[in-house]
Amino acid sequence: MLKLEKRPAPSRMWMALAPLLAVALTMITAGILFSFLGTNPFVAIRTIFWDPLFGEFAFYYRGQLLIKAGPLILIAIGLALGFRAGIWNIGAEGQYIVGAICGAAVGLAFYPSESVLIFPMMVLFGALGGWIWAMIPAILKTRFGTNEILVSLMLVYVAEAMLASASSGWLRNPDGQGFPGSRNFRDYAAGYNNFLVESAGIHWGVVAAFIAVIFAYILLTRHLLGFQIRLTGESPRAAKFGGVNPSILIVVCLGVSGALAGLAGLFEVSGPAGQISIDFNSGYGFTAIIVAFLGRLHPIGILMAGLLMALTYIGGEAAQGTLGLPAAAIQLLQGMLLFFLLAVDVFTNFRIRLGRMETA
Amino acid sequence: MDLSVINPLVLLASIMVASTPILLAAIGEMVVEKAGVLNLGVEGMMITGAVCGFVIAVQTSSPLLGFVAAAFGGAFLALLFGVLTQYLLSNQVATGLALTLFGLGLSSLIGQGYIGIKAPVTNDVFIPILADIPILGRILFQHDLMVYFSIGLVAAVWAVLKYSRVGLILRAVGENHDAAHALGYKVIRIRIFAIMFGGACAGLGGAYLSLVRVPQWTEGMTAGAGWIALAIVVFASWRPWRVLLGAYLFGGVTVLQLNLQAAGLALPVEYLSMSPYLITILVLVIMSAGRRRGALGAPAALGRIFHASN
Numbered sequence: 001m002l003k004l005e006k007r008p009a010p011s012r013m014w015m016a017l018a019p020l021l022a023v024a025l026t027m028i029t030a031g032i033l034f035s036f037l038g039t040n041p042f043v044a045i046r047t048i049f050w051d052p053l054f055g056e057f058a059f060y061y062r063g064q065l066l067i068k069a070g071p072l073i074l075i076a077i078g079l080a081l082g083f084r085a086g087i088w089n090i091g092a093e094g095q096y097i098v099g100a101i102c103g104a105a106v107g108l109a110f111y112p113s114e115s116v117l118i119f120p121m122m123v124l125f126g127a128l129g130g131w132i133w134a135m136i137p138a139i140l141k142t143r144f145g146t147n148e149i150l151v152s153l154m155l156v157y158v159a160e161a162m163l164a165s166a167s168s169g170w171l172r173n174p175d176g177q178g179f180p181g182s183r184n185f186r187d188y189a190a191g192y193n194n195f196l197v198e199s200a201g202i203h204w205g206v207v208a209a210f211i212a213v214i215f216a217y218i219l220l221t222r223h224l225l226g227f228q229i230r231l232t233g234e235s236p237r238a239a240k241f242g243g244v245n246p247s248i249l250i251v252v253c254l255g256v257s258g259a260l261a262g263l264a265g266l267f268e269v270s271g272p273a274g275q276i277s278i279d280f281n282s283g284y285g286f287t288a289i290i291v292a293f294l295g296r297l298h299p300i301g302i303l304m305a306g307l308l309m310a311l312t313y314i315g316g317e318a319a320q321g322t323l324g325l326p327a328a329a330i331q332l333l334q335g336m337l338l339f340f341l342l343a344v345d346v347f348t349n350f351r352i353r354l355g356r357m358e359t360a
Numbered sequence: 361m362d363l364s365v366i367n368p369l370v371l372l373a374s375i376m377v378a379s380t381p382i383l384l385a386a387i388g389e390m391v392v393e394k395a396g397v398l399n400l401g402v403e404g405m406m407i408t409g410a411v412c413g414f415v416i417a418v419q420t421s422s423p424l425l426g427f428v429a430a431a432f433g434g435a436f437l438a439l440l441f442g443v444l445t446q447y448l449l450s451n452q453v454a455t456g457l458a459l460t461l462f463g464l465g466l467s468s469l470i471g472q473g474y475i476g477i478k479a480p481v482t483n484d485v486f487i488p489i490l491a492d493i494p495i496l497g498r499i500l501f502q503h504d505l506m507v508y509f510s511i512g513l514v515a516a517v518w519a520v521l522k523y524s525r526v527g528l529i530l531r532a533v534g535e536n537h538d539a540a541h542a543l544g545y546k547v548i549r550i551r552i553f554a555i556m557f558g559g560a561c562a563g564l565g566g567a568y569l570s571l572v573r574v575p576q577w578t579e580g581m582t583a584g585a586g587w588i589a590l591a592i593v594v595f596a597s598w599r600p601w602r603v604l605l606g607a608y609l610f611g612g613v614t615v616l617q618l619n620l621q622a623a624g625l626a627l628p629v630e631y632l633s634m635s636p637y638l639i640t641i642l643v644l645v646i647m648s649a650g651r652r653r654g655a656l657g658a659p660a661a662l663g664r665i666f667h668a669s670n
Contacts, residue, residue, distance in 0.1 A: 004449070004667065006667065088453055090457060136641075140641070140644075140645055143649075144645050144648050144649040145648045145649075146641075146644045146645050146648045146649075147594065147644060147648070149400065149453070150587060150590060150591050150594070150640070150641075150644060151641050151644060153584070153587050154584070154587065154588075154591070154637040154638075154640050154641050155637070155641070156584075157583070157584045157634070157637045158634045158637050158638060161630040161631070161633050161634040162630065162634075164630045165628050165630035165631065169628065169630075286461060289457055289461070290458075290461065293454060326468075326469060326472055327468075328465055328466075328468035328469035328472065328579075329465075329469055330465075331461075331464065331465030331468065331469075332462065332465030332466050332469050333465075334461065334465065335458060335461040335462030335463075335464070335465045335466070336462060336465075338454075338457075338458040338461065338462070339440070339444070339455075339458050339459075339462055342444055342448070342450040342451070342454055342455050342458060343444055343448050343450065345448075345450060346448040346449055346450070349449070350449065
């Protein structure tokens with residue numbers, strides 16, 4: 001008879017090992033799945049996880065890696081702060097879209113200005129847009145006790161409707177012959193989030209992601225607020241006695257994650273995506289949830305998890321092209337990864353004992 | 361805007377059809393939450409049910425088999441959630457989210473070859489005598505069987521929870537799992553069954569979307585219906601008949617905004633299609649304003665992990 005015994009403290013070894021084991025289990029299961037789909041599993045796994053980094057065309061894919069990882073890391077860092085404190089913002093996708101719309105709208109309002117202030121202003125308004133969108137669940141939660149999970153998620157659908165109206169209505173390119181989609185930022189130098197290092201795929205969004213990692217690390221390990229976040233997550237009762245104000249924590253955590261998601265949206269729309277269009281958002285807001293958990297809600301872990309998840313995006317696209325693997329298979333693989341991680345995590349908090357049940 | 365386009369009779373009649381998917385998912389989730397488990401994966405189970413039901417119905421050209429397959433598909437996905445949260449003791453919020461993401465991926469993979477195909481027709485049942493009542497007959501008694509099944513399910517859940525021993529045990533597990541365990545009830549086993557029941561219901565709701573309401577398969581077709589179902593459970597304060605009320609209210613809003621779109625209201629379509637989500641938020645705020653969790657009627661052990669430490 002297998003029996004679970006609670007560990008006095010979470011095992012540090014398993015905390016580090018669990019994501020690796022989850023990745024391995026995902027690869028095995030995905031391999032079996034791929035072979036059912038009629039693809040050689042070894043070739044498929046190599047195409048997704050190995051070739052983009054070390055294969056023949058790696059020089060192209062490596063640049064893509066940071067482009068995809070940037071927004072994922074930026075959003076996941078914000079989410080992780082909240083998740084640690086038990087504040088569940090799962091509407092990052094909405095904050096990402098609203099941030100992109102706000103920032104892009106401000107930039108496009110000044111078209112065709114050449115001022116150097118345009119881009120910084122767009123960044124500011126991008127963060128502001130995401131922040132405002134996250135403040136809705138935050139204030140409803142602190143004022144009325146409304147569930148932030150449901151509200152933040154409902155707002156994703158509202159944001160998607162706004163995006164549809166913006167791209168086909170009030171932000172549509174006036175010179176676009178009536179096609180949906182805003183002006184392309186590539187033709188608008190003052191508002192374009194250009195590459196700083198093109199070959200490595202580094203643009204301002206990637207820089208912001210690295211800065212966010214560093215700040216989050218310092219916040220969590222060295223700052224009082226970070227301590228309060230961790231305390232609230234680990235023991236809400238102790239936090240209450242310790243004088244932590246839950247309302248402030250909710251507003252701060254949701255606000256920071258909203259602003260970061262908004263920033264990610266702005267950097268994406270003004271750079272790699274190029275324009276506001278109905279499908280410029282590639283579901284990064286939801287994938288970032290996986291990234292946050294896979295990175296153990298720890299800044300450094302998130303950095304690595306973001307890169308891994310970006311790899312599955314790029315490798316997945318490559319596998320679609322060369323092996324005809326359906327796009328949905330990659331989405332499934334990402335979902336599976338989170339599942340396995342949550343399953344393997346049992347070892348972090350519990351010890352498995354073999355033996356008979358003892359009666360007390 | 362031309363309001364005369366809207367036929368009030370057709371509008372009222374379509375409310376029942378529009379509400380059924382959310383009603384099925386919500387009543388299932390209510391049972392799960394009554395057992396003290398918060399499964400946020402309703403959206404994922406619904407869409408898996410939608411695709412399973414559609415594929416099987418197309419293959420066998422029998423909608424009934426489609427619905428059965430949808431219930432199994434939903435229950436299977438729910439079982440994954442159950443094993444993770446009950447045996448491997450994972451966080452219910454995170455696992456529910458994972459279930460939704462997983463279900464969305466799984467469904468679009470299964471449904472790849474089925475985009476643009478029409479589903480076999482589910483026939484409407486004309487209840488004899490009642491269907492002939494002039495106005496009410498058209499609104500209430502000329503629908504397909506699933507509509508009546510869903511209402512029957514609400515009645516059954518209500519009766520079981522209120523009057524039967526099984527219902528009492530289920531509620532005990534949801535209110536205080538330690539006490540229920542001490543009394544010798546198998547907390548984990550009971551919860552697993554509740555979770556699977558919820559999954560089957562969500563699957564049925566999803567299949568109703570893809571087989572009757574739309575009736576087609578498109579990726580991500582549930583479009584938040586599962587999350588609205590979760591909100592309805594809160595709205596209903598965990599009471600079966602209020603779940604029915606909530607689902608019909610939201611069905612009404614959805615149908616009304618679709619009709620207003622058709623009538624050419626001077627508001628852009630996008631703003632109208634936001635309305636169900638905005639109203640959900642509004643309702644959540646009204647329900648939770650000024651009341652504590654306990655007063656709302658939430659099961660006391662909702663979302664808490666049970667681990668018998670003997």
